[in-house]
Amino acid sequence: MKNKYLKGAHLSERKFKEILRLFADDLTATQIANISGVSRVTINSYLKKLRHQIARYCETQHPVPVPVLTYEPRQSDLTSDHDSDTLVAVKPEVDRIVKPVIFGICRSSDRLHTEILPDVSRSMIHAATRGRSVLETQVATERLRRFNGLVDLGQYRLYRLGQTSDTHQMDDVDAFWGLTKHRLAKFKGLNRNTAYLHLKECEYRFNHRNDDLFMVLLELLKTYPLTLS
Template structure:
């Protein structure tokens, strides 16, 4: 069946557009399945592929040459890293033995980007927020200073590391957008009651993509993305 947005699909282009619009409206997989009449398994498969494409798009805009941590489908068939098969809690009562996901938020004049920081610990964040020089020996100070904020999903908390610098484009403090992004992200992630570590990255990049396109018609933006980089079932 011909579908320029989803190669190899046994689904009409019209039906796929319906699913895409529901995704753009931020409905859950269960809601999309109920409304579209497509099975939950199929919806989950399509949404995962879509999130991979969104993550790749975000990665191309990453401001530093070093790639961000990528979680791709090959990891699902490989032996998981330590703790990778556990849920990443996004509420305060997280089990303390589970290593939390920590990510940085950086605000540029035209957009915001995020990066998961697997080598950053809570003690490093606490030291950075207090201005302690002990981080110099850990080699993390300069890296953390590149972010306006750092989020510990285990504590469900944003640590502000940047100053209230004014955005020269619209005159608003940069931290306002960091706070707004975290408000969007914690609201979206709370719906999952916890995330698998292998999908946390994809959901984070989806939040980044949604925030950076918050003033656009997200459905139209996604259509343009998939015209250039269609999904494939292969």
């Protein structure tokens, strides 16, 4: 069946556009499946591929080239009784032994960019917010200076680094974190395996917040269609 947005799909272009519009409206996989009549397993598969494409696009816009963190869904992700895009919060009682997911936010021109920082610890964030460096992690500490804010997703907390006097810039950082926190709360927490994809989706949505996201996504998929192979 011909579908220029989704190669190799047994799904009409019209039905795929319906799914894409529901995604643009920020509905969950279960809601999209119920409305569209397409199975949730299929919807989960499409949304994963769509989020990968969004992440790749966001990385091409990043002012500093960074590696794309990929995630391949396990079969259990596609067949679980819960939405595969549901996020599971880090529990406080294991917070000390589970490495937190930390990401940086920087503003370049009129866009915000995010980057997950696997080598950054909470102690480094605390040192950076106090204007101190940590000797054994000097290189990573220097990297933090590129960012306007850091977020510890385990604690759902934004740290403003205060490296700019541009209040508009910091307002955007605060607004982005507000959007991201709201979306993650809606999905009921954080799943470490899909944190990167959800983060990049939030980045994409924020940078296109004044646009018709459905039309923006259509343009993206005209250039970079999804494939099921």
